[in-house]
Amino acid sequence: MTDNARARKLADRIQVVVAETLDRRIKDPRLGFVTITDARVTGDLREATVFYTVYGDDEERAASAAALESAKGVLRSEVGRQTGVRFTPTLAFVPDALPDNARTIEDLLDKARAKDAEVREVSTGKTYAGDADPYRKPDDDEAEAETGSRAGDGADGEAAGGAAAE
Secondary structure, three states, X not given: OOOHHHHHHHHHHHHHHHHHHHHHOOOOOOOOEEEEEEEEEOOXXXXXXXXXXXXXXXXXXXXXXXXXXXXXXXHHHHHHHHHOOOOXXXXXXXXXXXXXXXXXXXXXXXXXXXXXXXXXXXXXXXOOOOOOOOOOOHHHHXXXXXXXXXXXXXXXXXXXXXXXXX
8 A cells, every 4th residue: 555645745754864975975076067857756665766967068977877876875874864664765877868858848939939020020011801791690691682782683683684675
C-alpha cells in the first residue's frame, strides 16, 4: 500500500537536503553551477530520482554529472541522516530536460512572431478581394426576395407582351 502524500513529502525533503549538501559539503572542482530542480520518490520509498540542471556548456554538464555520481554515497548518507526514514532511498541523478524544452518553445515562438510580422507587413495597405464582410445578413435576404419577385414579374410581362406582339 503506497502513501503518495508521504512520498511527495520525502521527495521535497530529499530535494532540499541534496541541494544544501551540494552547496555546503561537496567540494568537487568538477561540480559546476548545479541547481536541483525536482526530486521524485517511488511509492515504496526505496528509490529517489533527483533532477538537476547545470549552467554551462556540454563539457561542464558532463563534468557535473560525473561529480554527482561520485558524491552519490555522501549525499545518500546525508539524506538518511536528515530524513530519519527506516530505509534510505537510492539516489539517481537525471539531467532535467526543462531548460532544453523551454529553449525549444522559445525558438518556436520566435519563428511564429517572425511569420506574423511577415504576414502583417505583406497585408499592410491591401484590400479584400470581395466585400469586407462576405456574410449575408437577414436584411439582405429580404431585399433580394423583393427584387427577385419584381424581376420575375417583369420577365413574365415581357414574355406575355412578346407573345401578344407576334
